[in-house]
Amino acid sequence: MSYTGEAFLGLMPELISTAFLIAVLMVGVFAERSAGLVASLAALGALVTFVGTAVLLFIGFEGEFFGGGYVVDGFALYFKLIVSGSAFFAVLAAARWSSGTGDAAEYLMLILSVVLGAMLLVSMRDLFGIFLALELATIPSYAMVAFDRRRRESAEGGMKYLITGVIASSILLYGMVLIYGVAGSAQLPDIARAFSGSLTPVALIGLVLLISGFAFKVSAAPFHFWTPDAYQGAPTSAAAFLSVAPKAAIFGVLLRILLEGMPGAAPVWTVVMAFLSIVTMFVGNLFALRQRNVRRMLAYSSVAHSGYILAAFAALQGDAVPTGVQAVMIYSAAYAVMNMGAFLVIDLAGEEVKGYNGLFRTRPGLAISMGVFMAALVGLPPLSGFFGKAWVLLAGAQSGSGLVYVVVGAVVVNSVLSVPYYFGIIRNMFFEEPSGGETAGEGGFAVEFSVYTLAAATVIFALIVGPLAALAQASGLL
Amino acid sequence: MITTVTIFIPLLGAILMLFMPEDERLVRRTAMVVAAAPLLLALYIYFAHGSDLGAAQLTQELDWIPSLDIGYRVGLDGLGFGMFFLTALLTLIAVVASWDIRENTRQYFVMLFLAELGMLGVFAAQDLILFYVFFEITLIPMYLMVGIWGDENRKPAAIKFFIYTFLGSTTMLAGFLALGVLAETFSIESLNAGGGLGRTAQIAIAAPILFGLLVKVPAVPLHSWLLDVYVSSPTSTNVVLSGILPKLGTYGLIKIALPLLPQGVEPFLPIVAALGVVNIVYGAFVAFLQPDLKALVAYSSIGTLGFILLGAASADPVGMNGAVLQQVTHGLYSALLFVLVGVIASRTGTRSISELGGLAARMPWAGGLLALGALAAMGLPGLAVFVSEFMSIMGGYTTFPLAGALASLGIIFSAMYLLYMLARVIFGPIEKPAYEEITDAGPLEMVAVVPLAVLLVLLGIVPGILIGIQQPAVEALVSVLGGG
Numbered sequence: 001m002s003y004t005g006e007a008f009l010g011l012m013p014e015l016i017s018t019a020f021l022i023a024v025l026m027v028g029v030f031a032e033r034s035a036g037l038v039a040s041l042a043a044l045g046a047l048v049t050f051v052g053t054a055v056l057l058f059i060g061f062e063g064e065f066f067g068g069g070y071v072v073d074g075f076a077l078y079f080k081l082i083v084s085g086s087a088f089f090a091v092l093a094a095a096r097w098s099s100g101t102g103d104a105a106e107y108l109m110l111i112l113s114v115v116l117g118a119m120l121l122v123s124m125r126d127l128f129g130i131f132l133a134l135e136l137a138t139i140p141s142y143a144m145v146a147f148d149r150r151r152r153e154s155a156e157g158g159m160k161y162l163i164t165g166v167i168a169s170s171i172l173l174y175g176m177v178l179i180y181g182v183a184g185s186a187q188l189p190d191i192a193r194a195f196s197g198s199l200t201p202v203a204l205i206g207l208v209l210l211i212s213g214f215a216f217k218v219s220a221a222p223f224h225f226w227t228p229d230a231y232q233g234a235p236t237s238a239a240a241f242l243s244v245a246p247k248a249a250i251f252g253v254l255l256r257i258l259l260e261g262m263p264g265a266a267p268v269w270t271v272v273m274a275f276l277s278i279v280t281m282f283v284g285n286l287f288a289l290r291q292r293n294v295r296r297m298l299a300y301s302s303v304a305h306s307g308y309i310l311a312a313f314a315a316l317q318g319d320a321v322p323t324g325v326q327a328v329m330i331y332s333a334a335y336a337v338m339n340m341g342a343f344l345v346i347d348l349a350g351e352e353v354k355g356y357n358g359l360f361r362t363r364p365g366l367a368i369s370m371g372v373f374m375a376a377l378v379g380l381p382p383l384s385g386f387f388g389k390a391w392v393l394l395a396g397a398q399s400g401s402g403l404v405y406v407v408v409g410a411v412v413v414n415s416v417l418s419v420p421y422y423f424g425i426i427r428n429m430f431f432e433e434p435s436g437g438e439t440a441g442e443g444g445f446a447v448e449f450s451v452y453t454l455a456a457a458t459v460i461f462a463l464i465v466g467p468l469a470a471l472a473q474a475s476g477l478l
Numbered sequence: 479m480i481t482t483v484t485i486f487i488p489l490l491g492a493i494l495m496l497f498m499p500e501d502e503r504l505v506r507r508t509a510m511v512v513a514a515a516p517l518l519l520a521l522y523i524y525f526a527h528g529s530d531l532g533a534a535q536l537t538q539e540l541d542w543i544p545s546l547d548i549g550y551r552v553g554l555d556g557l558g559f560g561m562f563f564l565t566a567l568l569t570l571i572a573v574v575a576s577w578d579i580r581e582n583t584r585q586y587f588v589m590l591f592l593a594e595l596g597m598l599g600v601f602a603a604q605d606l607i608l609f610y611v612f613f614e615i616t617l618i619p620m621y622l623m624v625g626i627w628g629d630e631n632r633k634p635a636a637i638k639f640f641i642y643t644f645l646g647s648t649t650m651l652a653g654f655l656a657l658g659v660l661a662e663t664f665s666i667e668s669l670n671a672g673g674g675l676g677r678t679a680q681i682a683i684a685a686p687i688l689f690g691l692l693v694k695v696p697a698v699p700l701h702s703w704l705l706d707v708y709v710s711s712p713t714s715t716n717v718v719l720s721g722i723l724p725k726l727g728t729y730g731l732i733k734i735a736l737p738l739l740p741q742g743v744e745p746f747l748p749i750v751a752a753l754g755v756v757n758i759v760y761g762a763f764v765a766f767l768q769p770d771l772k773a774l775v776a777y778s779s780i781g782t783l784g785f786i787l788l789g790a791a792s793a794d795p796v797g798m799n800g801a802v803l804q805q806v807t808h809g810l811y812s813a814l815l816f817v818l819v820g821v822i823a824s825r826t827g828t829r830s831i832s833e834l835g836g837l838a839a840r841m842p843w844a845g846g847l848l849a850l851g852a853l854a855a856m857g858l859p860g861l862a863v864f865v866s867e868f869m870s871i872m873g874g875y876t877t878f879p880l881a882g883a884l885a886s887l888g889i890i891f892s893a894m895y896l897l898y899m900l901a902r903v904i905f906g907p908i909e910k911p912a913y914e915e916i917t918d919a920g921p922l923e924m925v926a927v928v929p930l931a932v933l934l935v936l937l938g939i940v941p942g943i944l945i946g947i948q949q950p951a952v953e954a955l956v957s958v959l960g961g962g
Binding site for chain 1: 541542543544545546607610611614615617618621622625626632633636637640641644645648649651652655656658659660
C-alpha cells in the first residue's frame with residue numbers, strides 16, 4: 001500500500017470534482033454578479049470529471065486504496081461516468097434558473113457535492129465508508145429539493161424528503177451495525193465469510209434493515225412516499241438529476257454489497273428483492289396512471305423503473321449473475337438519458353398534462369423529443385429503455401428460478417400497464433389541438449440543448465449498447 | 479448490402495421529408511419517388527436472385543452486441559421475399575392513395591416511411607433481436623397515423639391498437655430472450671431446429687412467442703383491437719395496416735416459431751389450426767352482419783388470414799406453400815378493396831351498405847374492380863387468392879381433416895356475404911338521386927388499384943412465378959418440422 005502517483009490517478013475524478021466544487025463556491029462568493037461564470041465553471045467541472053473517468057476506464061485502470069476499503073475498478077468507473085455525465089446536463093439545465101434565484105453558486109455546488117458523494121459511494125468497500133458517502137450524496141440533495149424559495153411545494157417536498165431520508169439513514173445504519181456485529185468487520189470480504197452458510201436471526205434482521213434502508217433511497221415501494229412530493233416540489237434540474245445519478249450509484253453500491261459482501265446469503269436476498277420489485281412496479285405504475293401533473297407522473301414512473309431494476313437484483317442467482325449485473329448497469333445508463341430528458345422537457349413545456357396539447361403543432365422538435373423519451377420509458381426498441389428492459393428479461397430467463405419467472409411476468413405486464421400514461425402525453429402532443437395558453441417554462445437555450453442532446457442519446461443508444469455491454473461484462477464485479 | 483440499402487431507403491426518405499418545403503405537389507411527388515426506389519430494388523432482386531432463395535441470400539452481418547451474439551444480420555429468403563416485395567409495393571400504393579390526407583402531408587409520409595423501414599426489416603431480419611426491433615418500429619408510426627389522420631373515433635382506436643399489440647410483442651420478446659439466452663445465440667440461422675434445446679424448454683418458450691404472434695395476426699379471440707382501428711384509419715393507412723401488418727404475425731410464425739422451435743410448437747399446432755378455422759368461419763359470419771362497407775372488408779380480411787394459420791399449422795409442404803403465398807395474395811386483395819371502399823366513400827359520402835346501390839352504372843371501373851376484388855376474396859378460380867387458399871386447405875386437410883373440411887365451408891360463407899355486398903352496392907337500381915352525378919375513379923385512383931388487380935390476375939394464372947421462389951425455402955422449413 002502506497003499513496004503514490006497511482007492513488008492520485010485512481011482518485012482523479014473525485015479530486016477534480018472536489019476542486020471544481022471549491023472553485024464554484026469561491027467564485028460565487030467573490031464575484032457575486034457572475035452567474036454565467038459560475039455556471040460555466042460548474043459545467044466544466046462535470047465535464048472534466050466525466051472525461052477523467054472516461055480516461056481511467058479507457059486505460060483499464062484498476063486499483064485498491066486505503067487498506068482495500070476503496071476500490072477503483074471498471075464497475076465503479078462505469079457508474080462514475082453516469083453520475084458525472086448526468087451532472088453536466090443538470091448544471092446546464094440549472095444554469096438559467098439558478099441565476100434567477102441569486103444563489104447560483106450554492107445550488108451548483110450542491111450538484112457537484114452530490115456528484116462527489118455518489119462517486120465515492122460506488123468505490124467504497126467498507127460499510128461505514130458506504131454510509132458516509134451515501135450521506136455526502138443525500139444531504140446536499142435535501143437542500144437541492146428545497147431550494148426553490150418561490151414555490152411553497154419546494155419547501156414541503158424538501159421537508160418530507162429530509163425526514164424520510166433521515167429515518168432511512170438510521171434504519172440503514174442500524175442494519176449496518178448489526179451486520180458489523182455479526183461479521184466483526186465492516187469490510188465486505190470479511191462480511192462475505194460471516195454470511196456464508198445459514199444466517200443467524202441477527203444477521204437476517206441486519207440484512208433486511210439494510211435492504212429496507214436502500215429501498216428508501218431508491219424509492220422502492222412501500223418506502224416510496226417521499227418521491228412524488230419531493231420531485232414535484234424540487235426545481236426541475238434537481239428532480240431530473242436526483243432521479244438518475246445518485247440512484248444509479250446507490251444501485252451500484254447495493255450490487256457491490258450484495259455480491260461481494262453476502263453472496264452466500266443470495267437465496268435470502270433474491271427473494272426479498274423479488275417481492276420488493278413486484279410491489280414497486282405495480283405501485284409505481286398504478287399511481288402514475290392517475291396523475292395529471294407531469295412531475296408527479298414522472299416521479300411515480302421513477303418508482304416503477306426502480307422496480308424494473310430491482311427485478312434484475314432478484315435474478316442474481318445461478319448462471320444469471322453476470323447478466324444481472326449487466327442489466328443493472330445498462331438499465332442505469334439507459335434510464336439516465338431518457339429520464340433526465342423527460343424531466344427537463346418540463347422546463348420548456350410546463351408541468352400540466354393538458355399543457356402538452358398540440359405541442360406537435362407549436363413546437364414539433366420538442367414534441368418529437370418528448371415522444372422519444374416517453375416511448376423509451378415504455379421500452380420500445382430501438383430506444384434506450386428497451387435495452388434496459390431486455391437485459392432484465394434476459395437475466396430473468398437465465399436465472400432458472402420460478403419466482404423470478406413470476407417477476408419477469410410482472411415486468412411484462414407492467415410495461416403494458418405503463419403505456420396509457422406515457423402515451424397520454426404523446427396523445428396530447430400529437431392528436432389534440434393547441435390549447436392556446438402558452439405555458440412555456442423558463443427554459444432557455446441550455447435546457448433546449450440538453451433536451452435535444454439527450455433525445456439523440458436515447459435514439460443512438462442502440463449503437464453504443466454493444467460497447468457498453470462489453471464494458472459491463474469486463475467490469476470486474478464478478 | 480443491397481438488402482440493407484433497400485431497408486434503409488425509407489429512413490432516408492423520412493429524413494428528406496422532414497426538410498421538404500411545404501409544397502403539397504412537390505412533397506407528394508418526392509414521396510412517390512422515394513417509395514418507388516425500394517420497389518425497383520425488390521424487382522431487381524427478384525430477377526437477379528429470385529431462383530436462389532432457398533436459404534438467406536444477399537446477407538449482411540455486423541456485430542451489434544457481441545457479448546450476447548446479437549448481430550445486425552439481414553438477408554432474404556423465399557419465405558420473406560414475397561412480403562418484402564409486397565411491402566415495397568403497398569407502400570408506394572399507400573403514397574399514391576393518400577389523397578384523403580390533406581393536412582400535414584409531410585409528417586404523414588415521415589410516419590409511413592418509418593413504418594416501411596420496420597416492415598421491410600422484419601421480412602429481411604436474420605436475427606431474433608433485430609426482428610423484434612423492426613417488428614416494434616412499426617408500432618409508433620402506425621399509432622400516430624391512425625391517431626392523427628383517422629376519423630372522429632381515432633384516439634381510442636389508436637391506443638387500443640397500441641396496447642394490444644404491445645402486450646403481444648412484449649410477451650413475445652420474453653420468449654425470444656429466453657430462447658436466445660439458453661441457446662447462446664440470437665442468429666436465426668444458428669437457432670434453426672431448436673438450437674439444441676430440449677422439448678420441454680421449447681414448449682415453455684413457444685407459448686409466449688405464439689401468443690404474441692397470434693395477437694398481432696389477430697387470431698380470433700385476440701382480435702378485438704382490430705375493427706376500430708381499421709374503420710378509423712385513413713384509406714392509405716388501411717392499405718398497409720391490412721396488407722402488411724398482420725403478416726408480421728404470420729411471418730413470425732412461419733419464419734421463427736415453426737423452424738426455431740419445431741418440438742415446442744408441435745403440441746400447439748392443432749390449436750393454431752383450430753384458430754385458423756375459427757378465424758375463417760367467424761370472420762365470414764360477422765362480415766355478413768356488418769352494415770358498414772369498410773367493416774365488412776375488415777372482417778373479410780380477418781377471415782382469410784385464417785387460411786394462413788391453417789396452412790402453416792399443417793406442417794405439410796402444400797399447405798405451407800399455400801400459407802406463404804396467401805400472405806401475399808391476402809395483402810393484394812385487401813389493399814385493393816380498402817382503396818376502392820375509400821374511393822366509393824369519397825364519392826357518395828357514406829360507407830353504409832344499405833345506402834349504397836347501383837354504383838356500377840356511374841362508376842364502371844371502380845365497380846368492376848370492386849367486383850374483381852370481392853371475387854378474389856371469395857377464392858374464385860383464376861384469381862390469386864384461390865390458389866393460395868386451395869393449397870392451404872389441401873395441406874390442412876392432410877394433417878387435420880376436420881379443420882380442412884370446415885375451412886372449405888368458410889369459402890362458401892364468404893361467397894355468400896361478398897356476393898350479397900356486390901349485389902347491393904354495385905348492381906341494382908341507383909339508390910339515391912345524388913348518385914346520378916358521381917364520377918368514376920380518376921387517373922390517380924386507377925394508378926393505385928390497377929397494379930393490385932393485375933397482380934391478382936397474374937398470380938391467379940401463373941402462381942409459379944412466386945411459388946417457384948418460395949418453394950426451396952418452404953421445403954427446407956418442412957424438413958425441419960419432420961413432416962411432408
